[in-house]
Structure formats: C-alpha cells, structure tokens
Amino acid sequence: MLSPKDSPLGKLLRQYVCVRITRMDTIDIGLFEHDRNNTVYFYLLNADEQIYMRYGGRDATSPDAYLNLESLTLAAAKGLELHAKRPPVTARPTPDFPKNYSLLVERTFARNQCVECHLIGDYQNLHRQQDGTLDKREHLFRSPDLKTIGITLDVPKGLVVKEAAGAAAEAGMKAGDRIAQWEGTKVWTFGDVQHRYNETPRTAMQTKLTVERGGAMVDLAIALPLRWWLMDTKFRQSSVEPRFFFDDRPLSGEEKKAMGLPADGFASMVKYVSSTAKTMELHGLEVGDVITAVDGKRVDRDAHTATLYLVLRKAPGDGATLEVMRGGKKIDMLLKTMQMSFRK
Amino acid sequence: MRLLLLVLGLAAMAMGQDDDIVWLDNYAEAVKTAQATGKPIFLEFRCEP
Numbered sequence: 001m002l003s004p005k006d007s008p009l010g011k012l013l014r015q016y017v018c019v020r021i022t023r024m025d026t027i028d029i030g031l032f033e034h035d036r037n038n039t040v041y042f043y044l045l046n047a048d049e050q051i052y053m054r055y056g057g058r059d060a061t062s063p064d065a066y067l068n069l070e071s072l073t074l075a076a077a078k079g080l081e082l083h084a085k086r087p088p089v090t091a092r093p094t095p096d097f098p099k100n101y102s103l104l105v106e107r108t109f110a111r112n113q114c115v116e117c118h119l120i121g122d123y124q125n126l127h128r129q130q131d132g133t134l135d136k137r138e139h140l141f142r143s144p145d146l147k148t149i150g151i152t153l154d155v156p157k158g159l160v161v162k163e164a165a166g167a168a169a170e171a172g173m174k175a176g177d178r179i180a181q182w183e184g185t186k187v188w189t190f191g192d193v194q195h196r197y198n199e200t201p202r203t204a205m206q207t208k209l210t211v212e213r214g215g216a217m218v219d220l221a222i223a224l225p226l227r228w229w230l231m232d233t234k235f236r237q238s239s240v241e242p243r244f245f246f247d248d249r250p251l252s253g254e255e256k257k258a259m260g261l262p263a264d265g266f267a268s269m270v271k272y273v274s275s276t277a278k279t280m281e282l283h284g285l286e287v288g289d290v291i292t293a294v295d296g297k298r299v300d301r302d303a304h305t306a307t308l309y310l311v312l313r314k315a316p317g318d319g320a321t322l323e324v325m326r327g328g329k330k331i332d333m334l335l336k337t338m339q340m341s342f343r344k
Numbered sequence: 345m346r347l348l349l350l351v352l353g354l355a356a357m358a359m360g361q362d363d364d365i366v367w368l369d370n371y372a373e374a375v376k377t378a379q380a381t382g383k384p385i386f387l388e389f390r391c392e393p
Contacts, residue, residue, distance in 0.1 A: 010365075013365055013386060014365050015383060015384075016383055016384055016385060016386035017368070017374050017377045017378045017381065017383045017384070017385050017386070018365060018366070018367045018368065018374075018385075018386045018388075019367065019368040019369065019370070019371060019373075019374035019385060019386070019387050019388070020367050020368070020369060020388045020390060021369070021371055021387065021388065021389050021390070022369070022389075022390050022391070022392045024389075026371075027371060027389075032387075032389070034389075038389075038391075039390070039391050040388065040389065040390045040391070041388075041389045042386065042387060042388050042389070043385075043387040043389075044384060044385070044386060044387070045384065045385050045387065046378065046384050046385065047375055047378035047379040047382075047385070049375065052384065076386065079384055079386070080384065083383075083384040116391065117389065117391045118391070
C-alpha cells in the first residue's frame with residue numbers, strides 16, 4: 001500500500017503547500033488555462049502565481065493516458081528544484097473568471113449548480129460562437145495528439161521519447177531523446193508539451209522543438225501533416241456541435257477516381273446511422289450511402305469527410321443539402337442539425 | 345484512470361491525517377500560506393461532478 005510518509009511522492013509533497021480545488025467558481029481561468037475535459041490537472045507554482053509547470057493532459061483514447069505516479073513524482077521534484085532557483089518573473093495572462101460568461105452564470109450559478117470544468121469550456125465556445133470568434137480547429141479540436149506527428153512518450157519517464165515515427169522520425173527524433181523545449185519554451189512535463197503544442201496556429205506547416213540527446217541539445221523542425229490538429233472528439237460529450245447522428249469514412253483515392261470525384265474532395269461513405277436521426281427526422285441517410293457534396297461543395301481546405309465539413313462549417317440548427325449516391329442513383333437529401341438540449 | 349484517482353485519493357486521505365501535510369481546499373488560503381512559508385504550491389484541479 002502506498003505510504004505517503006515514506007513514498008518518494010509523499011516526501012516531496014510535504015515540501016509544498018498542497019491545495020485541491022473541485023469548484024471553479026472563483027478561479028482565474030485565464031491564469032489556469034487548460035483543456036477543461038481533463039478529469040484531473042495539476043499546476044506547480046509559487047506564491048507570486050508564477051507557474052513552474054503543468055501536469056496532466058490526455059488523448060482521445062483515455063483520460064489517464066499520460067497520468068502516472070512516477071512521472072508525477074519526477075514533476076514534483078523538478079518543481080522544487082525550479083522553486084529554489086526562482087526563475088525570472090513572466091507576464092501574467094489576462095485574468096478571466098467563470099462569472100464573465102453570462103450563459104454559464106444563467107445556467108449554473110443562478111441555479112446553484114456545480115460549475116463543472118467541462119461546462120466552462122463548452123460555454124466559452126458558445127460565447128465565441130455568438131461573437132464570431134469560434135475557430136473549431138482551435139477551440140473544438142484542442143489538445144492535439146502527439147502521436148499524429150509520430151511521438152510516443154515513455155510516460156513514466158516524463159518527456160523521454162519511447163518511439164519516434166512519421167513526421168517526428170523524419171525530422172530526426174530518436175527513441176531515448178528527451179523533449180526539452182517546444183517552440184523555444186522549456187517544457188518539463190507532458191502537460192507543458194500539450195499546452196505548447198495546442199498553441200500552434202492551425203495553419204502552421206511546422207513546429208520546432210529541442211531534444212536532449214546524450215547530454216547535447218538538438219534542434220528539430222517537424223513538418224506538420226495535413227490536419228495534424230484533427231482528433232476524435234467523442235470524449236468531449238457535449239462540446240461537439242452541431243449534431244447530426246451519423247458517422248462516415250473518407251473515400252479512398254481509387255473510390256473517388258472511379259466515381260469521377262475530385263481527389264482532394266471530402267466525399268465519404270456513411271458507416272453508421274443513429275436511430276436518433278430517424279426519430280428526430282434529421283435526415284434519411286443509410287449505411288453505405290456515399291455523400292459526394294454538401295450544399296453543392298465537394299472540396300474544403302480542412303475537411304476530408306462530409307461529417308468534418310459539417311462540424312467545421314455549420315452551426316447548430318443549420319440545415320444542409322446533401323448530394324448522395326445510393327445504389328448508383330443520385331439523391332438530393334435535406335439534413336437538419338441539432339444543438340445539445342442542455343444549451344436550449 | 346479510476347485506479348490512479350483511487351491511489352491519489354488514498355494518498356490524499358492519508359496525507360490529510362499526516363501532521364506535516366495538509367490539503368487545503370481554498371486557493372487564496374494556499375497562496376497566503378505559500379507567502380508565509382516560502383513553499384511552492386502544488387495545485388490540483390479535480391472534477392467531482
């Protein structure tokens with residue numbers, strides 16, 4: 001059994017002021033800015049609210065993919081080391097509080113409901129949607145997955161690379177490297193890395209990092225693949241808007257060629273239709289249908305499937321006209337989208 | 345995830361009983377304590393819906 005008094009982590013934590021926050025009501029979410037779909041997230045900081053590092057983060061497959069007691073212990077030790085050195089003071093982000101979001105106030109505070117972390121993210125996006133600043137590539141597809149660029153970490157060892165493949169390998173990354181900087185900023189944990197990676201503009205073509213290899217620092221420029229920011233957002237529950245209750249897969253190059261469709265188009269085959277679509281009379285899609293156009297468009301710079309096109313370009317409640325191929329016949333079909341009921 | 349939360353929870357419960365370690369639940373109080381003691385802050389955000 002873990003004995004905090006005797007465990008490495010316990011000994012380290014006794015040198016900290018430990019605080020656990022489960023209600024976000026009065027927290028400066030401008031300072032403590034992270035993906036609100038994390039179940040647990042840590043900050044190591046000083047009394048002047050200078051953040052030494054973050055610990056946390058996740059991927060689409062699991063909320064604890066990057067959480068580990070060994071790496072948390074490493075982080076706690078590093079935090080003490082940084083605290084002793086007193087790093088230079090950095091500018092504090094603009095303060096922001098949950099009560100700044102009127103819809104969040106109306107639907108949680110005013111009802112004496114818990115301001116759940118994920119609701120903060122959801123309502124921030126709703127406000128962005130209303131004021132026209134929502135960029136779904138950034139705000140919906142946040143916390144992009146390192147594996148998309150070929151980086152698999154040895155999680156208990158913090159930022160030590162377990163396997164480098166794809167774009168990372170092509171840039172020269174090797175197993176055993178330790179990621180030391182991301183775009184010129186020192187990083188100590190996966191939480192730091194994911195936070196910096198998420199700040200990459202979605203139109204960027206490359207990202208620069210520095211790894212420690214055999215005691216030397218090596219700079220790497222990783223070419224970002226198309227749609228590097230894309231990730232499975234099913235775990236975000238209520239964040240994905242609009243909803244249309246079907247799923248699809250992109251057509252292969254051969255399939256597009258055979259149907260005379262543009263190679264860079266977003267034509268896709270329906271692979272799943274929820275019964276909700278029929279119940280709510282949202283559309284009449286069937287498994288095996290091929291969506292060849294939406295509102296007459298076949299190509300979009302960001303989308304490789306019809307569902308991604310709809311997520312990126314449509315607002316909740318919008319309608320669309322789908323061009324569908326079924327059994328060799330072309331059908332024009334109306335589609336209605338939905339908004340999560342809790343937001344109505 | 346549940347296992348990790350359980351382990352962290354057990355650790356926290358045990359630490360709560362330790363004279364040396366106190367888990368605060370108020371951020372402002374944590375900052376004041378850090379100012380007074382010179383210790384760094386170990387801040388945990390946990391979702392407990």
